[in-house]
Every structure is written in C-alpha cells, then in structure tokens.
Amino acid sequence: MPANLEHIQQIMAEADTLFSTEEVEAAIDRVAEQINQKLFDSNPVVFCVMNGGLIFSGKLLTKLTFPLEQSYLHASRYRNETSGGELFWKAKPEVSFMDREVLIIDDILDEGHTLTAIVDFCKRAGASKVHTAVLMDKQHERKARPDLKADFVGLYCEDRYIFGYGMDYKGYWRNAAGIYAVKGM
Structure with missing residues (x-):
C-alpha cells in the first residue's frame, strides 16, 4: 500500500537541510579524485x-x-522485516571479479551490516581487494564492528533519519536534490 502522499509531502516541507546540492556535488568530486x-x-x-x-x-x-x-548488486538483510537477519540476495553480482579489485558504491554507511556482508562475500568469492565508497557516513556508536570504515567517504552526518541523493524515507525522496533529515528524527 503506498504511503500517504500528504504525509510524504509534509516530510519534505518540514525537513532540515543537512547538505545542499552544491555541497553534495563537491563531495562527489572529492571522492572521485581520491578514487582516481x-x-x-x-x-x-x-x-x-x-x-x-x-x-x-x-x-x-x-x-x-x-x-x-561496472555492474550492480542488490542485497538486503531486512526482507520486509524491521530488524536485519541473514543476507538475502535480490540480485547477485553477474560480472566475474576473481583475482580483481572491486569497488562497492553505496549510499550510506549506517550500522554497516549489509556492507560488511557484501565485502565479505566479494573476498570469499575471489576478489583480490575490496574497496568501499559511500556518499554518507552516519556518525554513531552502533557500527557492526568498531573498526568499520569506508575507504572513500563523501560526507559525514549526525545520527538522524536522512534522505535524498539515493537515500529514502519510506521508499520516497531518493530523488531529492540535497540531503535532508526528517524533522525530529
């Protein structure tokens, strides 16, 4: 069942802007330079x-x-549940990466359970080295491992419910041009 459109529109109207489009684009440029x-x-x-x-x-x-x-993968630990479980592959990698370096690009490093599982999968499947790039790294103490860090990070943000530039609020606002936090969350 789709979300209440009025509620979704209200979320954006009341959202706190964390990063403007210009700030996000500058961060993407910095990450690209580091990866290059x-x-x-x-x-x-x-x-x-x-x-x-x-x-x-x-x-x-x-x-x-x-x-x-370049390819894609789609993995989830949630499968319509509120807490994560075992990694479920919606689409496994189809490009061979045996004895090759891999770069995983994701929107956010929050707790990191899914990203850690994807990295571990790539290593077990024969990647010579696995790098990670995330647009956002959410700062909190709930990381899957205390030493968990992405190799390339665009921006760091506070521990809030954020959306925009690929990150969503209940499936909506991935298309928002900027990074926003839900008011009060």
Missing part, C-alpha cells in the same frame, strides 16, 4: 548497491577517468 588516484591502474569491477547507491554511483562513475567494468 587510488585505483587508476587496477582495472577494477565496480558494483553499485541497489537501490540506494544508484544516484551516487551514477554521478560518481562519470568522474572516474580509468577503465573499469
């Missing part, structure tokens, strides 16, 4: 984590100046 320096001669396979990573990945890929193979 690090992976320029590695012939990586680059995976976009669906659905959240789609916008960040699309913007980022056009700024990478080296040869790469």
